[in-house]
Amino acid sequence: MDRIDELEAESIYILREAYKNLGKLGLLWSIGKDSTVLLWLTKKAFYGQTPFPFIHVDTSFEMPEVIQYRDSLAKELNLDLIVYTNQQALDDGMNPKLGRLACCGALKTVALNQVVHKYAFDGLIVGVRQDEEGSRSKERIFSERTAQDKWDYTNQPPELWDEFKTDFPKGNHIRVHPLLHWTELDIWEYIQRENVPIIDLYFAKNGQRYRSLGCAPCSGTVPSNASTVQEIIDELKETTISERAGRAQDQEDAYAMQKLRQSGYM
Amino acid sequence: MDESALHIVMVGHVDHGKSTVIGRLLYSTGALPAGTIDKVKRIAKETGKPFEYAYLLDAFEEEQKQGITIDTTRLQFKTDKRDYIIIDAPGHQEFLKNMISGASNAEAAFLIVDAARGVEEQTKRHAYILKLLGIRQIYVLINKMDLVDYQEAQFNKVQQHVQDFLQTLGLTAVSYLPLSAYYGENLLENSPKMPWYTGKSFIETLDSAKAHKTSEQRPLRLPIQDVFKFDDQRIIAGRIEAGTLNVGDDITIYPSGRQTKVTGFAQWPQDEHLQSHQAGESVGLLLEDEFFNQRGEIITKTAENSQPVVDTVIQTNLFWMGEQPLVPGKTYKLKIATQQVTARVLKILKVTDAGDLKARQNNDQVRLNDVAEVVFQTEQPLVYDFFNDQHVTGRFVLVDGYDVTGGGTITERYQGERELEGAVFNDGQQQYQLSLFDNYYLNGDHIETEATEGQYALTDELPLTGTSYHYPTRFNIILPRQNRVISVDHGRFIKVVSLEEQLTPDVPLINSIGAKVKLDPQRPLKAFLAEQETLNDKTKTAFYQKWLDFSAYHQVMIKEI
Numbered sequence: 001m002d003r004i005d006e007l008e009a010e011s012i013y014i015l016r017e018a019y020k021n022l023g024k025l026g027l028l029w030s031i032g033k034d035s036t037v038l039l040w041l042t043k044k045a046f047y048g049q050t051p052f053p054f055i056h057v058d059t060s061f062e063m064p065e066v067i068q069y070r071d072s073l074a075k076e077l078n079l080d081l082i083v084y085t086n087q088q089a090l091d092d093g094m095n096p097k098l099g100r101l102a103c104c105g106a107l108k109t110v111a112l113n114q115v116v117h118k119y120a121f122d123g124l125i126v127g128v129r130q131d132e133e134g135s136r137s138k139e140r141i142f143s144e145r146t147a148q149d150k151w152d153y154t155n156q157p158p159e160l161w162d163e164f165k166t167d168f169p170k171g172n173h174i175r176v177h178p179l180l181h182w183t184e185l186d187i188w189e190y191i192q193r194e195n196v197p198i199i200d201l202y203f204a205k206n207g208q209r210y211r212s213l214g215c216a217p218c219s220g221t222v223p224s225n226a227s228t229v230q231e232i233i234d235e236l237k238e239t240t241i242s243e244r245a246g247r248a249q250d251q252e253d254a255y256a257m258q259k260l261r262q263s264g265y266m
Numbered sequence: 267m268d269e270s271a272l273h274i275v276m277v278g279h280v281d282h283g284k285s286t287v288i289g290r291l292l293y294s295t296g297a298l299p300a301g302t303i304d305k306v307k308r309i310a311k312e313t314g315k316p317f318e319y320a321y322l323l324d325a326f327e328e329e330q331k332q333g334i335t336i337d338t339t340r341l342q343f344k345t346d347k348r349d350y351i352i353i354d355a356p357g358h359q360e361f362l363k364n365m366i367s368g369a370s371n372a373e374a375a376f377l378i379v380d381a382a383r384g385v386e387e388q389t390k391r392h393a394y395i396l397k398l399l400g401i402r403q404i405y406v407l408i409n410k411m412d413l414v415d416y417q418e419a420q421f422n423k424v425q426q427h428v429q430d431f432l433q434t435l436g437l438t439a440v441s442y443l444p445l446s447a448y449y450g451e452n453l454l455e456n457s458p459k460m461p462w463y464t465g466k467s468f469i470e471t472l473d474s475a476k477a478h479k480t481s482e483q484r485p486l487r488l489p490i491q492d493v494f495k496f497d498d499q500r501i502i503a504g505r506i507e508a509g510t511l512n513v514g515d516d517i518t519i520y521p522s523g524r525q526t527k528v529t530g531f532a533q534w535p536q537d538e539h540l541q542s543h544q545a546g547e548s549v550g551l552l553l554e555d556e557f558f559n560q561r562g563e564i565i566t567k568t569a570e571n572s573q574p575v576v577d578t579v580i581q582t583n584l585f586w587m588g589e590q591p592l593v594p595g596k597t598y599k600l601k602i603a604t605q606q607v608t609a610r611v612l613k614i615l616k617v618t619d620a621g622d623l624k625a626r627q628n629n630d631q632v633r634l635n636d637v638a639e640v641v642f643q644t645e646q647p648l649v650y651d652f653f654n655d656q657h658v659t660g661r662f663v664l665v666d667g668y669d670v671t672g673g674g675t676i677t678e679r680y681q682g683e684r685e686l687e688g689a690v691f692n693d694g695q696q697q698y699q700l701s702l703f704d705n706y707y708l709n710g711d712h713i714e715t716e717a718t719e720g721q722y723a724l725t726d727e728l729p730l731t732g733t734s735y736h737y738p739t740r741f742n743i744i745l746p747r748q749n750r751v752i753s754v755d756h757g758r759f760i761k762v763v764s765l766e767e768q769l770t771p772d773v774p775l776i777n778s779i780g781a782k783v784k785l786d787p788q789r790p791l792k793a794f795l796a797e798q799e800t801l802n803d804k805t806k807t808a809f810y811q812k813w814l815d816f817s818a819y820h821q822v823m824i825k826e827i
Contacts, residue, residue: 001546012548013505020492023804047534049496137339157669158363160370163601167668
């Protein structure tokens with residue numbers, strides 16, 4: 001088995017553990033490359049089935065291509081899709097100009113927490129990776145959130161030998177991280193190998209491409225001529241620019257992501 | 267270049283420099299994204315602290331402000347030779363559970379010891395944990411040589427000390443190497459400051475570490491993870507933990523010992539038609555016989571010599587991470603691979619304070635961060651191997667309440683006395699532990715169970731009436747996990763047969779606690795067993811309510827209201 005085979009087998013094992021051991025389960029699908037790889041892995045793990053709903057937290061500031069891609073793929077694969085927006089915050093006027101941390105907090109973190117409680121999810125599958133940023137490098141594969149959606153990151157329970165945390169009080173939920181050990185390069189090599197359908201915003205147009213997708217106002221492109229999966233792989237092998245360099249919310253504060261994630265951000 | 271990454275872990279006492287070694291390594295090899303060093307320098311300036319390489323790993327605000335590692339960081343790194351996954355483990359005793367989480371999958375460990383301060387409490391404790399985790403490839407880095415003027419004599423002294431205590435644990439380090447991580451001495455190349463050292467530099471040592479021998483060469487072990495029935499196909503899902511499996515192989519399923527044949531592997535996308543799979547792969551099996559399988563059963567190859575042990579008593583070596591001590595008589599959830607059983611502490615044989623490696627005088631409890639030899643009695647038969655033969659089925663974790671609180675390995679078979687609990691049925695070949703003669707009392711706001719002990723051989727008369735139960739004189743007891751049915755007739759224990767022989771029972775059927783299985787022509791036993799296959803946490807309550815009637819032969823007595 002090569003590295004990608006090992007990662008795939010581990011992710012499938014994790015997805016099956018979540019399906020067997022957690023009660024009500026959902027998969028957070030941001031339409032980006034990582035969660036679309038998760039979609040593919042789900043179909044592999046369950047032999048073509050997608051046995052739980054896919055959730056898209058729609059901030060209303062999404063790029064139009066994202067919404068279009070979401071709807072067409074959901075229809076094609078017949079996904080049980082839940083689209084959720086924190087309408088109250090929007091009605092109260094929330095937007096990125098009020099501060100990026102505040103905006104991400106309301107339209108993503110709070111919205112996510114709301115959807116978890118609305119549907120009473122016990123488990124939420126999320127495509128975060130350890131190499132993305134510092135606080136994610138400390139995550140567990142099964143990571144508990146309290147009923148108030150807090151992550152008690154300074155006192156995480158032990159996790160060893162793939163015996164994951166499946167016991168927790170009612171009202172809490174588990175964030176399941178099947179891609180935790182994957183790197184950005186692994187994701188692209190897997191997309192290449194499996195021919196995973198991916199949104200084309202990642203491919204360069206006029207010398208620019210998105211490396212990480214977020215909302216339209218807060219996602220920047222990076223200079224690139226990579227217009228195929230192979231060219232992206234070649235580019236990533238050479239680059240020293242970090243993946244989330246184009247994501248505005250990360251730059252707000254040295255501990256921005258830790259703070260967002262502590263209160264329930266993905 | 268090796269194809270898969272080598273997992274290594276940095277362990278040792280707090281402040282001996284684990285995070286600094288890794289931070290400096292990443293920095294010196296240019297493995298950091300642009301801006302990372304500047305960001306860390308900025309944080310150092312903002313917090314008024316000197317720059318530390320450790321900040322590159324200690325990402326939490328709390329870690330940087332207190333200058334400690336709280337939780338494990340896992341990161342990837344590559345040399346010209348191969349890829350690595352490096353795990354930085356915290357050194358404080360307080361965070362030992364995080365160290366264990368990080369180290370549990372490592373193939374090699376670097377034990378870091380401060381050249382000036384020498385061996386300290388966590389140095390010993392971490393070495394002991396490495397032993398219990400089964401990590402035998404240990405390198406000792408004697409760090410901060412700059413603080414002792416790069417003197418050979420001090421290096422030798424510390425080395426001797428480490429060697430001595432490792433020996434008491436039965437461990438031998440592969441090599442000892444002097445280092446100053448902060449200044450990068452002996453990191454990438456041999457340092458002119460320590461001409462007396464002629465061994466490998468740190469990075470050469472790293473590249474010389476060996477990957478685990480793959481477990482493909484071992485006999486097959488495939489713990490069943492789940493049974494899928496999305497459409498007409500019945501798929502047995504699981505990960506091959508050791509060995510290889512091919513279409514056409516004859517297999518045995520434990521604990522029942524039933525045998526069948528692999529007729530194919532489920533595939534998606536459809537164009538993949540593999541006939542053979544190996545250790546590490548997550549697979550879906552199609553079997554010749556439609557048995558009723560359950561999560562936790564272990565599949566082996568019938569033709570292979572080495573088969574697992576099936577027993578209800580296990581002797582273990584464990585580390586304890588629970589705030590509440592482990593005590594005799596208490597029950598815990600014990601998990602081996604996908605198996606989960608209820609286990610009671612039968613006996614504590616030995617307790618060691620891992621910080622000074624001395625045996626404790628009292629064996630009455632195992633406290634937080636202690637290591638111990640403990641014997642457990644399980645309610646259901648457990649399938650296991652000895653750790654040296656099979657890693658995944660030879661190690662276990664314990665759950666107390668909501669969290670994993672302990673773990674360890676099984677290295678030998680328990681030879682001491684056993685205490686079987688409850689009603690033990692013995693047909694001369696095997697013993698079956700049941701609790702159908704227990705009494706139930708309502709005491710205030712909860713229900714109490716009073717176990718009734720008893721040993722029953724074939725033809726023995728059974729106590730069919732107790733304080734809170736009354737059984738008919740003729741019934742069967744179903745034990746799906748063991749694939750057995752126990753028959754009772756004329757109030758006596760008559761025989762034990764395999765489940766297949768009793769698929770259409772003509773007498774009342776109860777389970778091991780005495781709840782009646784609700785069967786009728788529209789709801790045959792086969793349907794009950796088939797539904798049980800795919801049971802999970804979200805469906806089990808509805809399943810019990812649908813199929814089991816506890817009140818048929820039971821009445822809860824009032825003790826106190």
